[in-house]
Amino acid sequence: MxxxxxxxxxxxxxxxxxxxxxxxxxxxxxxxxxxxxxxxxxxxxxxxxxxxxxxxxxxxxxxxxxxxxxxxxxxxxxxxxxxxxxxxxxxxxxxxxxxxxxxxxxxxxxxxxxxxxxxxxxxxxxxxxxxxxxxxxxxxxxxxxxxxxxxxxxxxxxxxxxxxxxxxxxxxxxxxxxxxxxxxxxxxxxxxxAPLPVHVRALATHIAGQYKQGDVVIFYQTPDEASKQLLTPLRTELRKLKNGHIQVVEVEDEDGLGSRVHLGGKNLIVLATTNKYEISPILAQLQRLQEELSYDIQLFGHPSWSKLGFDADDGLAAFDTRITTSYYIDxxxxxxxxxxxxxxxxxxxxxxxxxxxxxxxxxxxxxxxxxxxxxxxxxxxxxxxxxxxxxxxxxxxxxxxxxxxxxxxxxxxxxxxxxxx
Structure with a gap:
């Protein structure tokens, strides 16, 4: 009753x-x-x-x-x-x-x-x-x-x-x-x-599990606060894993990205901005690097990307793009x-x-x-x-x-x- x-x-x-x-x-x-x-x-x-x-x-x-x-x-x-x-x-x-x-x-x-x-x-x-x-x-x-x-x-x-x-x-x-x-x-x-540090630990563990000798982890730094809040502690967490043997480099623009990607292994790129206008040109560059120059790229994003409304033209599927989440509705x-x-x-x-x-x-x-x-x-x-x-x-x-x-x-x-x- x-x-x-x-x-x-x-x-x-x-x-x-x-x-x-x-x-x-x-x-x-x-x-x-x-x-x-x-x-x-x-x-x-x-x-x-x-x-x-x-x-x-x-x-x-x-x-x-x-x-x-x-x-x-x-x-x-x-x-x-x-x-x-x-x-x-x-x-x-x-x-x-x-x-x-x-x-x-x-x-x-x-x-x-x-x-x-x-x-x-x-x-x-x-x-x-x-x-x-x-x-x-x-x-x-x-x-x-x-x-x-x-x-x-x-x-x-x-x-x-x-x-x-x-x-x-x-x-x-x-x-x-x-x-x-x-x-x-x-x-x-x-x-x-789950607060952001819980996401950071989970993402670091997942990246470490994907990482193999010859790979490189690339942090794409953007000036927004969301990027700083995720990437700074993520670097700290990655240092704790695999005895600190994970190679991490940082880039801030297209020229920096073009000079740090390599053909000898997988490029695990972490892009943590939540600004769609920042993301779109970076995705376009990643598409060129992978499709025209044959770089092996896997992309990791911010948890908030699930709400940004990406579509097929953005090309996320080509990079096996992954994010962390504390919820999902099937x-x-x-x-x-x-x-x-x-x-x-x-x-x-x-x-x-x-x-x-x-x-x-x-x-x-x-x-x-x-x-x-x-x-x-x-x-x-x-x-x-x-x-x-x-x-x-x-x-x-x-x-x-x-x-x-x-x-x-x-x-x-x-x-x-x-x-x-």
Whole structure:
């Protein structure tokens, strides 16, 4: 049974906007799950629980009487204080879109667990993307009594909320920010989006695996910040591998590239700019070097390249171009198609990236809460997850909490980037 209070208003025939104060009560409890996967990829074994077993599953530990281990607080920047509550405009909807999409995906994730017999109470709070509001929310009963806090999403909100909330053993999930968790230093923080240093380590390991004697790694330096942030630590990581025997050279322009490529082995070129106008002429030069002069070239790019909209004319496929990623959506997978249909049926629109992220967060952490109750935190590192969008593999640091270290390698082909591992 699901009770929804002041939940949403239909806009323009399809888009929903959540009301200013949202309190969602989801009633239910889930079967025991050992290996967590998105529903459809592997069905868990159902188990019917007696009322006594259900009460035991949510029992409060000594000294934490205020915590309800069925209760989740979801903190998202709807910014409804800026919206016209009687006739929301297109601007109002756009402002709330990220938060709304994540919430709707989160709700579907809890609905799936509810259908399996789960029991949750979800409090949805509007952080307004405002530091003062986050400080206020941090003191609310809905937060103090929550067993799990998901959000806020923006770095400044995470910092202010975490400082004021004093959550102790309750986990605070950072669902979207790719910031280094050392910026916050909260031991209970869970960073879902792998930060750049995790990508750097994975890329260095992959390049080292491709590298053979006679090859050369070429860093193509561009003046933008994205290039500097990736290439500087990547050089450091590569030095640690293969006993420092990986040859790395740096170039800054076409002349430099033309003078440093060689025919005696493979040229592993790392281009880390995210400026499409910078990338295009460099790709054209690489095509000439490979097609006209027979240089063997493999290209590695920035994680953000998956969103830059390359096409066949850019020539990425010819270089077996690879990037790192912490997420991937396989639109042909049965569980993804099932979610897409359920989402369209309920909300009348196609899910976005943020809806998938919301679903994976709800299903993963909701399953842990049901399975382990008060002890759910201690099982994060041992419980990996491959979902619709995210893969989770946690590494714990006593200073800044749990960081997702699950990175995949994508290779460009057939009009897009696809996993190779």
């Amino acid at each position: 699901i009770l929804v209070q002041n939940l949403r208003r239909l806009l323009n025939g399809s888009k929903c906007l959540i009301g200013l104060s949202v309190l969602v009560w989801l009633v239910a409890c889930t079967p025991k799950v050992r290996v967590l996967r998105a529903p459809g990829s592997k069905e868990p074994t159902q188990k019917t629980e007696t009322p006594t077993e259900k009460e035991d599953a949510v029992a409060k530990p000594a000294g934490k009487e205020a915590v309800d281990f069925n209760q989740i607080a979801l903190l998202l920047p709807f910014e409804l204080n800026k919206a016209n509550q009687h006739a929301p405009s297109a601007v109002d909807i756009k402002r709330s879109a990220l938060a709304l999409d994540f919430y709707q995906g989160f709700k579907v994730g809890l609905d799936v667990l509810s259908a399996e017999g789960a029991n949750f109470k979800l409090n949805v709070l509007d952080t307004r993307d405002d530091a003062g509001e986050n400080a206020r929310i941090a003191k609310l009963e809905e937060v103090r009594e929550a067993a799990l806090v998901v959000g806020p999403v923006y770095p400044k909100e995470i910092q202010v909320f975490g400082f004021n909330a004093q959550l102790d053993q309750t986990l605070q999930i950072s669902p979207l920010a790719a910031s280094m968790p050392s910026e916050f230093n909260f031991s209970n923080l869970v960073t879902m989006t 639109k042909n997978a049965a569980d993804v198609r099932r979610f897409d249909q359920q989402y369209r049926n309920e909300f009348g629109i196609a899910p976005t990236e943020f809806a998938y992220k919301g679903y994976d967060a709800a299903y993963y952490f909701g399953s842990l809460l049901v399975k382990y109750g008060p002890d759910y935190r201690s099982h994060l590192e041992e419980t990996a997850y491959r979902g619709l969008h995210n893969t989770f593999k946690w590494e714990y640091n006593a200073a800044w909490g749990y960081v997702n270290n699950a990175i995949s390698i994508l290779q460009y082909g057939s009009g897009g980037f696809r996993p190779i591992n």
